[in-house]
Amino acid sequence: MLDPNRWFTEIDEDNHSAFSLQIKRKLHEEQTPFQKIEIYETVGFGNLMVIDGFVMLSSRDNFLYHEMMTHPVLYSHPDPKRVWIIGGGDCGSLQEVLKHPEVENAIQIEIDERVTRLSERYFPELCQANDDPRAQLKFEDGIQWVREAPAGSVDVIIVDSTDPLGPGEGLFTEGFYRDCLRCLGDDGLLIQQSESPLFHPHILHPMRKAMKAAGFREVKTLFFPQPVYPSGWWSGTVAAKTAIGQPREADILDKPFPTRYYNLDIHRAAFAAPNCFLEAVAREEN
Amino acid sequence: MLDPNRWFTEIDEDNHSAFSLQIKRKLHEEQTPFQKIEIYETVGFGNLMVIDGFVMLSSRDNFLYHEMMTHPVLYSHPDPKRVWIIGGGDCGSLQEVLKHPEVENAIQIEIDERVTRLSERYFPELCQANDDPRAQLKFEDGIQWVREAPAGSVDVIIVDSTDPLGPGEGLFTEGFYRDCLRCLGDDGLLIQQSESPLFHPHILHPMRKAMKAAGFREVKTLFFPQPVYPSGWWSGTVAAKTAIGQPREADILDKPFPTRYYNLDIHRAAFAAPNCFLEAVAREEN
Numbered sequence: 232m233l234d235p236n237r238w239f240t241e242i243d244e245d246n247h248s249a250f251s252l253q254i255k256r257k258l259h260e261e262q263t264p265f266q267k268i269e270i271y272e273t274v275g276f277g278n279l280m281v282i283d284g285f286v287m288l289s290s291r292d293n294f295l296y297h298e299m300m301t302h303p304v305l306y307s308h309p310d311p312k313r314v315w316i317i318g319g320g321d322c323g324s325l326q327e328v329l330k331h332p333e334v335e336n337a338i339q340i341e342i343d344e345r346v347t348r349l350s351e352r353y354f355p356e357l358c359q360a361n362d363d364p365r366a367q368l369k370f371e372d373g374i375q376w377v378r379e380a381p382a383g384s385v386d387v388i389i390v391d392s393t394d395p396l397g398p399g400e401g402l403f404t405e406g407f408y409r410d411c412l413r414c415l416g417d418d419g420l421l422i423q424q425s426e427s428p429l430f431h432p433h434i435l436h437p438m439r440k441a442m443k444a445a446g447f448r449e450v451k452t453l454f455f456p457q458p459v460y461p462s463g464w465w466s467g468t469v470a471a472k473t474a475i476g477q478p479r480e481a482d483i484l485d486k487p488f489p490t491r492y493y494n495l496d497i498h499r500a501a502f503a504a505p506n507c508f509l510e511a512v513a514r515e516e517n
Numbered sequence: 518m519l520d521p522n523r524w525f526t527e528i529d530e531d532n533h534s535a536f537s538l539q540i541k542r543k544l545h546e547e548q549t550p551f552q553k554i555e556i557y558e559t560v561g562f563g564n565l566m567v568i569d570g571f572v573m574l575s576s577r578d579n580f581l582y583h584e585m586m587t588h589p590v591l592y593s594h595p596d597p598k599r600v601w602i603i604g605g606g607d608c609g610s611l612q613e614v615l616k617h618p619e620v621e622n623a624i625q626i627e628i629d630e631r632v633t634r635l636s637e638r639y640f641p642e643l644c645q646a647n648d649d650p651r652a653q654l655k656f657e658d659g660i661q662w663v664r665e666a667p668a669g670s671v672d673v674i675i676v677d678s679t680d681p682l683g684p685g686e687g688l689f690t691e692g693f694y695r696d697c698l699r700c701l702g703d704d705g706l707l708i709q710q711s712e713s714p715l716f717h718p719h720i721l722h723p724m725r726k727a728m729k730a731a732g733f734r735e736v737k738t739l740f741f742p743q744p745v746y747p748s749g750w751w752s753g754t755v756a757a758k759t760a761i762g763q764p765r766e767a768d769i770l771d772k773p774f775p776t777r778y779y780n781l782d783i784h785r786a787a788f789a790a791p792n793c794f795l796e797a798v799a800r801e802e803n
């Protein structure tokens with residue numbers, strides 16, 4: 232039995248499974264106007280951020296998520312100069328984005344400033360780019376941001392949100408995607424975390440359908456491992472205003488920063504879709 | 518807190534993490550001469566087999582493991598007629614192997630007959646090929662089997678074993694691989710489950726090194742999701758007597774059986790290696 236004083240446990244109620252990490256101590260807990268944030272020091276995974284009881288990230292394995300939410304889409308866009316991150320308050324996606332020298336401007340629009348302040352304190356390794364002159368940190372509602380922003384004003388939108396419960400809910404709707412589409416330039420790409428292909432097809436497929444209904448011409452899901460999330464198998468879905476281009480091979484092979492998971496082979500491989508997913512996509516169309 | 522009467526929990530002591538499945542009841546428990554086997558009925562994952570406290574398989578997600586331990590290697594061999602499965606007592610790998618019409622003979626060499634008998638009872642969907650006239654079920658020690666078998670007598674060896682603890686231990690040694698190499702025909706391929714790339718590099722890399730030391734000319738690891746195993750991210754390592762061929766494309770596109778995960782894109786994608794793995798491989802060579 233797991234002693235609740237020594238283990239943090241997240242139960243996936245729908246899938247009747249649970250994942251636990253052994254903890255040394257709770258470092259912080261607060262209720263913000265938006266959500267409850269807890270930070271733990273774990274024994275094997277470094278620090279852990281939990282929001283409303285759901286694991287957001289650990290020091291040990293967040294590289295998988297952050298690399299796969301940024302590099303595939305940035306290296307698929309022919310010239311990503313202007314990037315928005317909706318959510319992503321831990322600043323890990325922002326940091327990866329700013330490793331791309333062609334990015335001139337990256338705006339993180341996080342509704343809850345406390346996520347960023349706690350990340351600066353407990354995950355400083357993710358916040359190394361916060362002072363980059365190309366970075367802007369806005370603490371606003373991402374839904375309103377895309378509603379009000381000028382047409383064609385961004386190249387890549389990264390929706391790095393919580394699940395569609397609480398503040399993240401409106402980020403999974405056709406209306407939101409329609410606003411994103413309007414904000415994107417002609418080669419514009421959007422990526423959004425799209426949950427577990429095994430555990431959450433009821434979120435993933437309606438989300439893909441909403442992206443297509445909003446007018447995105449091409450929608451493709453990519454897959455990657457993420458041990459601290461339910462099932463350990465996660466996805467991001469890329470939506471293109473016109474088309475998802477081929478990866479910029481030469482730039483990837485010559486990238487001026489190290490990665491721990493991502494590379495050219497992984498970029499291509501991540502888009503390979505299992506049969507069970509393809510069958511569910513076929514059902515989406517009906 | 519997880520009530521131990523309602524949840525089965527496997528703790529990964531080295532990684533200070535745990536995975537739990539909600540159970541309806543324990544269906545069976547026995548201590549065999551080799552190990553302790555438990556079978557549970559879960560709420561969300563169908564039936565669950567546990568050996569010595571470690572999850573072996575669930576009805577819900579074993580398709581990932583069984584498809585990836587069989588089809589990539591069978592479709593990489595130019596003409597796989599003779600197949601051995603070392604371990605694999607649940608018969609799931611045997612069943613996948615026998616879906617290939619070119620296989621003339623598949624021998625499962627499982628040390629513990631009780632695993633097979635319990636699988637026949639609690640996982641009948643995995644045992645549909647046990648009466649296939651091409652199948653032979655031997656209940657013997659796989660290590661001795663490969664030591665005594667004639668040279669060049671098999672095309673593909675699938676090592677579908679427990680972790681290198683207990684009866685599985687001798688299956689991760691250079692001596693065992695040397696015997697396997699001798700038994701394989703000229704185009705011969707071996708695949709062995711090789712644990713989690715994130716949690717168990719201390720098993721995976723010495724195993725790859727032992728395969729190379731035994732004389733295998735090419736050794737390549739493939740990756741796939743497996744939610745019920747620690748970290749949810751698993752691997753198999755393929756070792757070739759001469760070379761791992763290109764996948765038989767036309768045969769894969771025209772395969773006479775359905776798969777839920779595997780297809781040609783997945784075959785290629787599974788071999789894409791993340792940077793952290795490639796760096797560890799480079800250290801292997803030294």
